[in-house]
Amino acid sequence: MHDMSFALTDDQKALKAAVAELCKQYAPAYWQELDAKREYPDALVNDLTKAGYLAVLIPQEYGGAGLGIMEGALILEEINRSGGNAGACHAQKYIMGTVLRHGSEQQKNMYLPKIASGELRLQAFGVTEPNAGSDTTKLQTTALRKGDKYVVNGQKMFISRVLQSDLMLLLARTTSVDQVKKKTDGLSVFLIDIRHLKGKGLEVRPLKMMMNHSTNALFFDNMEIPADSLIGQEGKGFSYILDLPGRRAMVHREGGGLLDPARDLRQAHRHQPGGAVPHRQGAHGHRGRRSHAHQGGQDVRRGYPLRARGEHGQVPRLRGGHRGRQRLHRLPRRLRLRGGVRH
Ligand SMILES: Cc1cc2nc3c(=O)[nH]c(=O)nc-3n(C[C@H](O)[C@H](O)[C@H](O)COP(=O)(O)OP(=O)(O)OC[C@H]3O[C@@H](n4cnc5c(N)ncnc54)[C@H](O)[C@@H]3O)c2cc1C
Numbered sequence: 001m002h003d004m005s006f007a008l009t010d011d012q013k014a015l016k017a018a019v020a021e022l023c024k025q026y027a028p029a030y031w032q033e034l035d036a037k038r039e040y041p042d043a044l045v046n047d048l049t050k051a052g053y054l055a056v057l058i059p060q061e062y063g064g065a066g067l068g069i070m071e072g073a074l075i076l077e078e079i080n081r082s083g084g085n086a087g088a089c090h091a092q093k094y095i096m097g098t099v100l101r102h103g104s105e106q107q108k109n110m111y112l113p114k115i116a117s118g119e120l121r122l123q124a125f126g127v128t129e130p131n132a133g134s135d136t137t138k139l140q141t142t143a144l145r146k147g148d149k150y151v152v153n154g155q156k157m158f159i160s161r162v163l164q165s166d167l168m169l170l171l172a173r174t175t176s177v178d179q180v181k182k183k184t185d186g187l188s189v190f191l192i193d194i195r196h197l198k199g200k201g202l203e204v205r206p207l208k209m210m211m212n213h214s215t216n217a218l219f220f221d222n223m224e225i226p227a228d229s230l231i232g233q234e235g236k237g238f239s240y241i242l243d244l245p246g247r248r249a250m251v252h253r254e255g256g257g258l259l260d261p262a263r264d265l266r267q268a269h270r271h272q273p274g275g276a277v278p279h280r281q282g283a284h285g286h287r288g289r290r291s292h293a294h295q296g297g298q299d300v301r302r303g304y305p306l307r308a309r310g311e312h313g314q315v316p317r318l319r320g321g322h323r324g325r326q327r328l329h330r331l332p333r334r335l336r337l338r339g340g341v342r343h
Helices: 010-023 028-037 042-050 069-081 096-102 105-117 237-241 244-256 259-270 282-293
Strands: 122-126 142-146 149-160 167-173 187-193 202-206 215-226
Touching: 010 042, 010 069, 042 069, 069 244, 069 259, 096 105, 096 187, 096 237, 122 149, 142 167, 149 167, 167 237, 187 237
Parallel strands: 122 167
Antiparallel strands: 142 149, 149 215, 167 187, 202 215
């Protein structure tokens, strides 16, 4: 029988605690100020990069930590639990599976070590379009092969962090939909260096959204990209961008990380004059649900033992390094998994 325990290992708890310790430097005032100025949390993202936390899924042979989806998810959860916004840097984890599983050895050697060291950021992915949201197969941006280049034309919508990223994963149609058997065929994915494309076929127009997500509309006007930026086989891109098990696991924990700060804010509000919440719905209901999910000493909703909760104050030391800013490749050997992303 499979082991169905959801308890975290000691190393995973140490990882969570170390991320929490790093995030403590970025108090709510940091986020409030950024939000007011609509700026990107560069300082935090740089610190997370230096500590190796944004490269945990990159295999060790390319300079990453070679850890799994669970560790990636724990890091995102902990950033949100600290009151921060993991959305500023989650893309590097969400799209890494596409690059690792379908990228060529040449692409991995060219980009992964630099992403792992922080020299390059891969924080942008361009899929959504004005007429292609939930149904990706409707996308109309085209990339047509011309010698050793592809020429890209079209428009993308709601594409985040383009101005804060060096690289972007782009999905475009390389064969028109009336020439393919299935509408999921004929789409291709490219890993492109956008640093030199801005103003040369790529126009980036920032969008003012309700949340500060550094989101943009993109316009491609005969934008030329090298043919070798194609990931895998031409026309197979739709299947390459589907990394659902990994992405869902990370999205789930990333979202779960928001619950604690929300509950804390609500508690703080309740203790202010006039701050009582009618019918005691929020935190009470939350506790009620938790007790349903509480089985055999495990909080199965969150996936770790209840006694591990509230441990942020006592940060376990990761072996062989400093707290918080510890480089992940110094983690205990048994935590280092070869081959990177587990699915
Ligand atoms: C802050 C922000 C950042 C984003 N960043 C990125 C990014 O970096 N890169 C990127 O590519 N995209 C990004 N997106 C786009 C996001 O992925 C899309 O918004 C999402 O795919 C949904 O597309 P849509 O907004 O066009 O909604 P629609 O597809 O129009 O859906 C609208 C509603 O209808 C529902 N719906 C749709 N189809 C059906 C159906 N067949 N049956 C029943 N219900 C249906 C949906 O569930 C939804 O509730 C971002 C969006 C936001 C808001």
